[in-house]
Amino acid sequence: MSDAGTIMFQLPTALREFAQGQENVNVHGQSVGEALQALAAEHPLVGSRIIGPGGELRRHVNLFLGERNVRDLQGLDTRVAAGDTIFIIPAVAGG
């Protein structure tokens, strides 16, 4: 569980080298998009691998809020609450 008042990102192995080896990063935000912005501000090399230069969620990167893909919710506008965990998971279609 994340600390109260925070959203926790769980990073896949491939991205941990861009976050000083951390598996989990705690940020603040009220939506998935805000949380991602906070993650990118703290770890820009992670952010640029999740969000493309046009500001879009990369096609083969999935974000799961609990067990639900945020693409099936409201995308980056999906609301998050303190204690939520967002899993960053590469799609199998990517390679």
Next chain:
Amino acid sequence: MSRTGLPGNGLPSKESPVTLLVGTRKGLFRIESDASRNQWRLEGPFLAGNEILHVAQLSGNPARLLAATNHPIWGAHLFASEDGGRDWQPLEAAPHFPAGSGATGLKAIWFLAPEPEGDGVYAGIDPAGLFYSPDAGLSWASVNGLNEHSTRARWEPARGGFSVHSIRIDPRDKRRMVVAVSAGGVFRSEDGGRVWTPANRGVRAENLPGKYPELGHNVHRVILAPSDPERLYRQCYNGTYRSDDFALTWNEITTGLPSDFGYALAVAPACADTLFQVPESGSHMRAVVDGSLRVFKSRDGGASWCSASQGLPQEHAYVSVLREAMDTDSCAPCGVYFGTTSGHVFASADAADHWQLVSSFLPRVLCVKALDSRLLESHR
């Protein structure tokens, strides 16, 4: 670098260990020779899992390398190395169009071209764009003179993507440049990239209605002869060409080659008349002609060609050599190197007269760059 573009006094060194940086679909390999260029040792993969589309060596600090990478999930990024290509650090910035502009996204960084001196670097990207970094890749700005060119609506994607590549800079005057757009043709600037003019006079384009259109050509590769920077060569969708006036006009030099299609093209750094090409059977098959892996060599600027293929497989070889997958070194005689789509790397220490296989069964080879090993070490 000397004004001829050759290291030191402009004359080729007779013997030197060479380091090949071989970019593949699954990472970068270093293949280093002894001084005779007969014994080779492979290290890697570095940047494992990434496609390595291009590697560049900065003029101001030859030990500093930049690599253009792509990953099917995590996208296109730049990495920098300070130790000759073993340890790589990711760069935060990458060349791309701003969000919300007509051409957004960054599909790939195809080409990196350091200026002849200092830390300036140009990058060619997909979607077709030219960008400039004054600080060795730490920041990037659009070269709007090309990216907003009045002819842009007439450019179109080629089969391999929609990219700017083959950025060639006059080593005597960095304001003079040519670039290739696939497919849009070659463009030329004399003023550091503010004004660009199409530079395709004399070049066929059978993908277009007119035989010699002003632009729209599918350019596969353009190279510049360091010993005579007015001399350029280009391999197009239709034919191989030579220019003696920095791309103002072109003359076809395909006669003597077994086809008018191919990607790989390289010139000897010390001799503008000596060049090497790997013809392919055409746009349908995209493999070497007749299953025979042949390098064609010219000693007279393309007026005549001969096969220089001793040591290369001459039957049942259905491979391709991609546009950045062939290079030459600055030794005498000139070393020539290439990698295939089957993951084989070949080397010649005598200007293509004899070849040896120096590595096999690597991932698909995307680029090969030959570096003077001593130059890499001396600047560390």
